[in-house]
Amino acid sequence: MPELYRFDKSQELYARAQSMVAGGISSQIRRAELPVPLWFERAKAGRMWDVDGNEYVDYVMGMGPNIFGHSPDFISDAVARDMRDGFIFAGQMELELEVTEMVQSTVPLKGPVRYASSGTEIDQVALRLARGYTGRPKYLKFEGHYHGWTDTVAYSVHPPLDQAGPYDSPIAVPESGGIAPGSEHDIVIAPWNDLDALKAVFEKHGSELACVLTEPILCNTNCIMPRPGYMEGMRELCDKYGVLLIFDEVITGYRVALGGAQELLGVEPDLATYAKALAGGFPLSMLIGKPEIMAVLGDGRVQHGGSFNSNVMSMSAARAGLKHILENPVRFYADLNNQGNRLMEGLKRVGREVESDLQVQGLGSTFWTNFTTKEEIFNYRDHAENVDEEKYHRFAQAMLERGVRLSTNGRWHVASSHTDADVDRTIEAAKSALQAI
Numbered sequence: 001m002p003e004l005y006r007f008d009k010s011q012e013l014y015a016r017a018q019s020m021v022a023g024g025i026s027s028q029i030r031r032a033e034l035p036v037p038l039w040f041e042r043a044k045a046g047r048m049w050d051v052d053g054n055e056y057v058d059y060v061m062g063m064g065p066n067i068f069g070h071s072p073d074f075i076s077d078a079v080a081r082d083m084r085d086g087f088i089f090a091g092q093m094e095l096e097l098e099v100t101e102m103v104q105s106t107v108p109l110k111g112p113v114r115y116a117s118s119g120t121e122i123d124q125v126a127l128r129l130a131r132g133y134t135g136r137p138k139y140l141k142f143e144g145h146y147h148g149w150t151d152t153v154a155y156s157v158h159p160p161l162d163q164a165g166p167y168d169s170p171i172a173v174p175e176s177g178g179i180a181p182g183s184e185h186d187i188v189i190a191p192w193n194d195l196d197a198l199k200a201v202f203e204k205h206g207s208e209l210a211c212v213l214t215e216p217i218l219c220n221t222n223c224i225m226p227r228p229g230y231m232e233g234m235r236e237l238c239d240k241y242g243v244l245l246i247f248d249e250v251i252t253g254y255r256v257a258l259g260g261a262q263e264l265l266g267v268e269p270d271l272a273t274y275a276k277a278l279a280g281g282f283p284l285s286m287l288i289g290k291p292e293i294m295a296v297l298g299d300g301r302v303q304h305g306g307s308f309n310s311n312v313m314s315m316s317a318a319r320a321g322l323k324h325i326l327e328n329p330v331r332f333y334a335d336l337n338n339q340g341n342r343l344m345e346g347l348k349r350v351g352r353e354v355e356s357d358l359q360v361q362g363l364g365s366t367f368w369t370n371f372t373t374k375e376e377i378f379n380y381r382d383h384a385e386n387v388d389e390e391k392y393h394r395f396a397q398a399m400l401e402r403g404v405r406l407s408t409n410g411r412w413h414v415a416s417s418h419t420d421a422d423v424d425r426t427i428e429a430a431k432s433a434l435q436a437i
């Protein structure tokens with residue numbers, strides 16, 4: 001039995017924070033970390049150190065942005081150098097064009113771009129642009145998909161099943177109090193990964209939809225791949241009804257492949273949003289789209305602003321990160337996926353050894369672990385009906401106590417700096433944690 005970590009100083013700081021920071025945390029998801037939201041001192045490559053002196057192999061990776069691991073020198077050095085000449089100009093700089101050239105040479109969808117700071121923000125730009133371009137009021141969102149925390153998208157991400165309505169015509173269930181009343185009227189909710197259900201939704205609502213907003217790979221629920229033909233079918237339906245197809249590549253962009261999910265799936269959207277891995281840990285998001293659509297943003301018919309858009313630090317980090325990948329993109333993604341696959345296989349193996357119902361699903365670079373007897377989960381309701389989330393939380397805590405930090409929702413993010421030693425230590429900890437729970 002290994003000696004388990006203690007979290008006394010994190011507990012103290014969390015208690016102190018209660019009267020200073022709302023809820024003691026700055027993003028809701030952090031509250032779910034058990035036994036206590038952790039407080040950190042530093043992080044490097046695949047590891048993090050908390051205020052109690054505990055060392056972790058980290059798979060939260062900032063919830064995805066740290067594709068190279070924590071604080072890689074090639075990004076810190078570049079940002080430190082570039083920021084000496086200014087932080088924010090509220091004006092243009094050539095650096096933005098350098099980043100854009102690299103983006104446009106790698107993303108399959110070709111067209112102009114627009115930058116912002118977070119995934120939430122850029123999805124709002126995409127939605128407004130889709131409505132502005134088509135003149136239509138509604139958009140289609142899928143159950144189980146996450147597109148940020150704002151009123152227009154905070155519906156039916158993980159709705160309680162007793163409130164979610166019929167499978168093929170779900171009710172839009174708000175994720176929060178305080179959402180503007182009536183915002184659900186402009187959202188059509190559909191089950192994902194079911195082409196017949198999607199056809200029926202289009203027959204009913206196709207002519208009033210500005211766009212379909214989808215995660216192309218469902219990274220926010222169990223890391224689910226679309227069934228063969230599903231995304232092609234979605235593309236055809238969008239074309240038939242004059243609906244724009246938006247891929248939310250906030251997680252998948254620069255993670256699952258150089259060209260993101262578009263490249264893996266061979267389906268091209270009309271608009272695509274990027275964030276997380278785009279700037280290797282710095283706040284940068286991007287919309288890319290077909291030229292005729294982006295023209296409506298370009299000439300100001302659709303408005304978008306932001307003081308922090310395209311700031312020096314984020315753009316510098318993006319340039320350094322993309323340059324790093326482009327030195328040898330084939331090797332970069334092969335190594336990332338191989339390391340992730342080795343980890344997934346190791347977790348499955350120890351799951352079998354201890355006769356656990358641990359389920360591991362997804363791609364090498366990002367995947368989910370869960371507890372279910374089902375071999376594969378195919379959409380949100382399948383997940384909600386069959387997965388033991390409480391057991392996952394116990395597993396994540398047992399892993400934390402053994403020096404491995406997992407996200408509170410089940411998603412793992414592999415970084416290019418995760419070493420063989422990191423992976424071996426993780427698999428060993430998983431065996432012990434599974435036995436303990």
Ligand SMILES: Cc1ncc(COP(=O)(O)O)c(C=O)c1O
Nearest residue numbers: 118119120146147148248250251
């Ligand atoms: C698919 C997807 N879209 C949008 C967002 C929102 O991004 P951000 O947290 O940067 O606002 C997230 C965040 O996890 C996401 O996973």
